[in-house]
Amino acid sequence: MSKFVAALPMYDWPEMRGEVDAQWARLRDAFRQRGIDAPDAVVRSNRELPAVPGGILDDVGKPIAPDPATLPPDELDFHQLWLSPALLFGQTCWGPMELGLTQHVQVISQPSYDVYEGGQGELYSSALVMAADGGPSVVAPGDGKAVIPLDLIRGKRFTFNNPDSMSGLIGLTRDLEAMGESLDIFASRSESGGHRSSIVAVAEGRADVAAIDCESWALAQRFEPAAKGVKVVGWTARRKGLPYITARTTPEKIITAMREAVASIESGSEQPLVQRVG
Template identity: 80%
Template sequence: MSELVAALPMYDWPEMRGEVDAQWARLRDAFRQRGIDAPERMARSNRDLPPVPGGIRDGAGNLIAPDPATLPPDEFDFHQLWLSPALLFGQTCWGPMELGLSEHVQVIAQPSYEEIEGGQGELYSSALVMLADGGPSVASPDDGKAVIPLDLIRGKRFAFNNPDSMSGLLGLTHDLEAIGESLDIFASRSESGGHRLSIIAIAEGRADIATIDCQSWVLAQRFEPAARQVKVVGWTARRKGLPFITARTTSAGVVASMREAVAELGLTGSVAKQAFVERIV
């Protein structure tokens, strides 16, 4: 039994579990063919993470996270996953990476968003969504530049998924700063706990606007009834999508083999399709 950990939590909606499991099965088998001791199943809760007595430490011996065994077993702390010394293969966001995670992990590859509106190769953007008013949604611009309707969003209640999310908060922050504005443009800001929850908050009248990454927006249109009550009014600029990562201690040889496997399966590159994208567009 492998002592390593793998997870693909970023788009692991309940309705997508079967497809995400299938994606991992393809990766797992490709890794094993290259001699990598990949785990049979992915982690989906804190109880699936191996204990680290005394807590997780960085290369200098500094404590950076508690022992996963001390956390609520039925919850799933993504930062614990990302920082786990047992992490073989995972996926994160460039928000946490920008805020310090990059010091503790290695990037294996960037997935492709080529077949999703708002995506281009390894780049993705977020849709600005508000309550539908009968008018059409705004199409993603061909040049990938931000489309921020200032007059429409000024003074509105903004919902974001979590504070370190590039797609839900930081990307929009950067785009507003680029045009001389800030999050102060909004009347209020509230954390929803997830992109799906942000959409529901708008549909239920608890928020006015949110930024939803393009792949989550596709999933919402497929699975979330509340998505029918909102529409796209703008887009953030395109940025690097959610990278596949591994622990900083994973050997160079294993990283190289995983990169080869990921590329062979067609999960990366400007013209490749992400494994389950074809099923959701």
């Protein structure tokens, strides 16, 4: 049994489990071909994370996360996963990275978003969705610049997935600031807990506006019935997508081998892999 853990949790919708498992199998086999002790399967719960008696410590011995064994076993705490000293391969968001995670992990590579509207290479953007009114959706701009319909969203109720989300909150905040506005443009703000939940909230009339990253929006159009009840009214600017990461203690030779493995995988899946570092 491998001493490492791996996870691809950011787009691991129930309907996507088979595709996520297949993506990991491709990565796992490519890693093993290069002598890396990759685990058989991805983890999806706290109980699958190795126990860390006394909690997870940083480089100077300061506690930064509790022992995974003390957390609800059937849930998966993303920050706990990201900070696990056993993390071989995972995925996070640049929101948490900018808010402090970057000092505790190492970036392996970036995925490609070429197959999604609103994506280009390692860059992605978010679709601004509101309730469908029979009109057409706004097409993602080719230049990757923000298209923010201030007249439509002013005074509306905004919902976002998580406070540390680049795609759901931070990116839109920066785009508004670049226009001389702020989140105060909205009548209210609420946290939904996930992009899918934000789409449902807008479709059901519990919120008016949400920013959904382009891959999650593509998944919603495949799997979420509520997506038919909303339409795209704008787009945030393109930014770096969700990076693949490993623990800060992963040796450089293993990281180099993983980068080589990622680069070797053919781009033919739902989310092609590209070797882009940083």
